[in-house]
Amino acid sequence: MKNLLFILLFTCTLHAQQKTWSIDTIIEYAVKNSQTIKNSELSLENRVQNSAIARSAYDLGISSTASSKTDGSSDSQSFRLNQPLPAGFEANVTGAHSQNGNSDTDNTDLALSISKQILGGGSLSSSLKSIRNAHTDELIGLNSLKRSKRDLVRDVMNSFYRLIRISKSLDISLRRLETSKKNLEMAIAREDPLDISSAKINVPRDEISVIAARVNLKNELDNLQVLMGLAPKEEFKVETNFEFSLAKPNSAEDMIYAQQNSEDFLNLELSRIKLDRELEDRDEKNSVDVSLFVRHNLENDTNENINLRGDEETTVGVNLNWTLGNRAEIAQLKIAKNNLRENGFDYKILYNQRLQSLRRLERALNELNKSIQVQIQEIKFNEEQLELYKDRWESGKMAILEYLRSQNRLEDSRIQLINLKTNYMETLQNYLFDTGMSYAPNLTIVKKDKLTNLDEISVYK
Numbered sequence: 001m002k003n004l005l006f007i008l009l010f011t012c013t014l015h016a017q018q019k020t021w022s023i024d025t026i027i028e029y030a031v032k033n034s035q036t037i038k039n040s041e042l043s044l045e046n047r048v049q050n051s052a053i054a055r056s057a058y059d060l061g062i063s064s065t066a067s068s069k070t071d072g073s074s075d076s077q078s079f080r081l082n083q084p085l086p087a088g089f090e091a092n093v094t095g096a097h098s099q100n101g102n103s104d105t106d107n108t109d110l111a112l113s114i115s116k117q118i119l120g121g122g123s124l125s126s127s128l129k130s131i132r133n134a135h136t137d138e139l140i141g142l143n144s145l146k147r148s149k150r151d152l153v154r155d156v157m158n159s160f161y162r163l164i165r166i167s168k169s170l171d172i173s174l175r176r177l178e179t180s181k182k183n184l185e186m187a188i189a190r191e192d193p194l195d196i197s198s199a200k201i202n203v204p205r206d207e208i209s210v211i212a213a214r215v216n217l218k219n220e221l222d223n224l225q226v227l228m229g230l231a232p233k234e235e236f237k238v239e240t241n242f243e244f245s246l247a248k249p250n251s252a253e254d255m256i257y258a259q260q261n262s263e264d265f266l267n268l269e270l271s272r273i274k275l276d277r278e279l280e281d282r283d284e285k286n287s288v289d290v291s292l293f294v295r296h297n298l299e300n301d302t303n304e305n306i307n308l309r310g311d312e313e314t315t316v317g318v319n320l321n322w323t324l325g326n327r328a329e330i331a332q333l334k335i336a337k338n339n340l341r342e343n344g345f346d347y348k349i350l351y352n353q354r355l356q357s358l359r360r361l362e363r364a365l366n367e368l369n370k371s372i373q374v375q376i377q378e379i380k381f382n383e384e385q386l387e388l389y390k391d392r393w394e395s396g397k398m399a400i401l402e403y404l405r406s407q408n409r410l411e412d413s414r415i416q417l418i419n420l421k422t423n424y425m426e427t428l429q430n431y432l433f434d435t436g437m438s439y440a441p442n443l444t445i446v447k448k449d450k451l452t453n454l455d456e457i458s459v460y461k
Contacts, residue, residue, distance in 0.1 A: 030153075047138045055131055079094070086124055088123070096108070119288055120284070120289030161422040167217060258434060264354075272340070286330060287326075299311050365431065382409050
């Protein structure tokens with residue numbers, strides 16, 4: 001039974017090692033298992049916890065104290081309930097009870113108070129700033145997570161295209177090596193020293209190309225596995241079915257889409273919202289701190305029991321606090337204004353750089369498209385020339401050297417076509433990334449309409 005179990009486990013392990021990965025399964029696995037993505041997810045989780053910390057500023061606070069003299073002559077107890085509220089309100093309930101054993105008396109009092117800051121802060125927006133900023137940071141973290149996933153997908157896709165380029169080039173190099181060996185055999189059969197010498201030169205050169213291509217293939221397979229979150233291993237197979245397709249880029253229209261969907265633009269807008277709040281808060285606090293309070297006290301009417309039917313007292317007051325000159329507040333207000341202006345400049349810089357990048361990539365795509373069409377024609381011409389040189393060499397009208405050159409030109413043109421097509425797809429990936437798009441499945445993007453309900457935040461969530 002143990003042997004059978006071992007065989008089954010070994011078979012399953014071997015099957016897993018020999019699995020052939022498609023690009024879809026590679027992307028799906030990478031998005032779920034990449035350590036880079038997991039770090040971004042942890043960062044987002046920390047931002048969520050920071051929101052909980054910000055909301056805790058309005059949690060109910062309870063404190064109590066009890067004491068007794070060691071000789072038993074007296075003891076006392078007290079408690080305090082504190083409930084901070086939005087818009088600068090604060091409610092407190094305090095109570096105290098003391099008992100004197102020598103005089104056999106009890107003293108009890110209860111106080112209820114409420115205060116409201118009316119200057120130097122105390123507005124609803126100011127009191128909720130930390131909570132709203134924490135919620136905005138969650139959106140920024142979510143955008144950053146989406147960008148990390150798109151960035152990973154772009155890297156995986158570009159690695160996949162490089163893998164195709166190397167794999168197809170290896171196939172051509174192997175075919176070229178096989179052709180060189182056959183040419184050498186044919187030259188030896190014809191016993192022409194010049195043809196034999198020319199054919200011999202091509203064989204080691206083509207063998208070196210095959211060796212280099214195989215090393216490059218293994219290196220790229222390792223790179224792809226690392227991007228997926230896997231430790232590189234030898235048994236790793238990838239389907240290299242390559243479907244080439246042309247796009248129709250429009251940098252002007254795609255730039256509008258980028259502004260609405262690219263995480264860089266979205267996070268700058270979210271940062272501006274935080275800076276607007278900071279400026280409003282600093283402007284509000286650049287004045288005298290004034291708060292009003294009302295306090296009502298209840299006491300017991302005798303010294304023998306606790307009944308709170310004694311004297312009542314209500315106090316109304318005002319607290320004022322002012323630092324002469326307000327130099328710190330004035331400087332902080334200036335900094336808040338500068339930070340808001342800096343955000344505007346950063347947005348313009350990002351816009352200009354992104355538009356420049358899209359226009360450059362659009363030109364590159366159009367150039368590669370034209371080059372691919374020209375390269376297809378070149379391959380056709382090289383195939384026609386090869387047939388002509390083949391007939392001339394087989395009929396003894398020319399030496400093998402020109403025939404070999406025509407073979408090499410044809411294979412070089414085929415490799416160049418592969419390079420152009422994969423370069424096109426890599427460039428397209430970079431273009432899509434800059435616009436905020438992605439090939440990855442199920443990668444939704446936080447759009448600007450998600451920002452409209454930032455004020456609808458539950459304090460006690």
